[in-house]
Amino acid sequence: MKPSRPSLILFSIAFFFTIVFDILQYDYLTVCMKSIVVPSVFFYFYSSNNFKINKYQILIYILCFVGEVFHIMNVEISDEGSMICFLFVYLLLIKTIVSDYERIRLKKNDMLPIILVVVLIVYLLCSVLSLQFEKMNKYHFLYTLYGVVLSVLGFICYTNYITRGSYVTLLMTLMVTCFIISDMFFIFNKSSYSLVLVLICDVTQILAYFFMSKYFVNSGKKRIRR
Numbered sequence: 001m002k003p004s005r006p007s008l009i010l011f012s013i014a015f016f017f018t019i020v021f022d023i024l025q026y027d028y029l030t031v032c033m034k035s036i037v038v039p040s041v042f043f044y045f046y047s048s049n050n051f052k053i054n055k056y057q058i059l060i061y062i063l064c065f066v067g068e069v070f071h072i073m074n075v076e077i078s079d080e081g082s083m084i085c086f087l088f089v090y091l092l093l094i095k096t097i098v099s100d101y102e103r104i105r106l107k108k109n110d111m112l113p114i115i116l117v118v119v120l121i122v123y124l125l126c127s128v129l130s131l132q133f134e135k136m137n138k139y140h141f142l143y144t145l146y147g148v149v150l151s152v153l154g155f156i157c158y159t160n161y162i163t164r165g166s167y168v169t170l171l172m173t174l175m176v177t178c179f180i181i182s183d184m185f186f187i188f189n190k191s192s193y194s195l196v197l198v199l200i201c202d203v204t205q206i207l208a209y210f211f212m213s214k215y216f217v218n219s220g221k222k223r224i225r226r
Contacts, residue, residue, distance in 0.1 A: 007043035014040055015206050022199050030202065031071045037206050038065040045213035056092050057216055063089045064209065079190075080139055083146055090149045090179070093212075097156055097172060100219050110163050117158045121151045128184055131191050146183075154180055171215040178208035 014036040021030040042061040046053055067085035070078045125147045129140075157176040161169040182205040189197040 007040050007047060011037060011040040011044055011210070018202055018206060019199065022195070022202055025195070028072070031068065034202065034206065035065065035068045035072060037209060038068055041209045041213050045216050048213075048217045056096050060089050060092050060096075060212075063092075080142060083142060086183075087142075087146050087149055090146075090153045093176075094149070094153050094156060097153075097160070105163065107163070113162050114159055117162070118155065121154050124180070124184065125151050128187050131187060143187075150176075150180060150183060168215065168218045171211050171218060175208055175211035175215055178204040178211060182208060 014033045018030055018033040018037065021027075021033060038061065042065075045057075045061075063085045067082040067089070070082040070085065073081075129144060129147055154176050157169070157172045161173040182201050185197045185201040185204070188194075189201060
């Protein structure tokens with residue numbers, strides 16, 4: 001059995017029960033399962049990467065885990081504490097991706113899709129920030145900063161995929177797409193609760209962790225080949 005297999009099995013089990021507890025509306029058990037997802041996907045990455053990890057990657061996983069634990073605490077600032085953790089996750093991902101790749105060289109036929117990406121990202125950011133609920137009004141600067149950082153991460157990932165189009169850039173694009181969808185539906189759920197919104201939020205969040213780990217593994221292999 002491959003060293004990564006047990007952690008992948010644990011990840012799949014935690015993923016499955018997260019969906020089950022979401023459907024049954026056992027919120028506390030759902031958050032507990034999501035907290036198990038992060039360590040399991042970390043060990044999947046660690047074993048798949050020949051037990052090598054750098055300081056930025058381990059900090060990203062720690063912050064993801066702490067961000068999920070904030071929801072278990074269920075205190076008044078749980079959402080904001082979790083948001084700050086993931087804000088730093090996105091900043092570290094930006095740093096990691098920019099370090100992994102040389103400066104992007106744009107071609108003429110890349111301009112239109114990149115412009116469309118920028119327009120879409122700005123539209124989604126403005127649409128989400130225009131929603132009105134208590135915490136959005138109270139912590140508007142934090143929500144705005146969070147949205148801008150995630151938008152920058154999205155722009156970097158999509159631009160890399162458009163200009164390079166490799167398997168590694170596809171993984172980073174899937175990762176950031178899942179993060180964007182998860183965060184959007186988390187905000188939507190705050191303004192209007194729905195089980196469907198919760199399911200979409202949790203499923204895409206967990207998939208984002210998986211694609212992030214796959215990206216780390218494959219980008220590491222890419223550096224070795226260089």
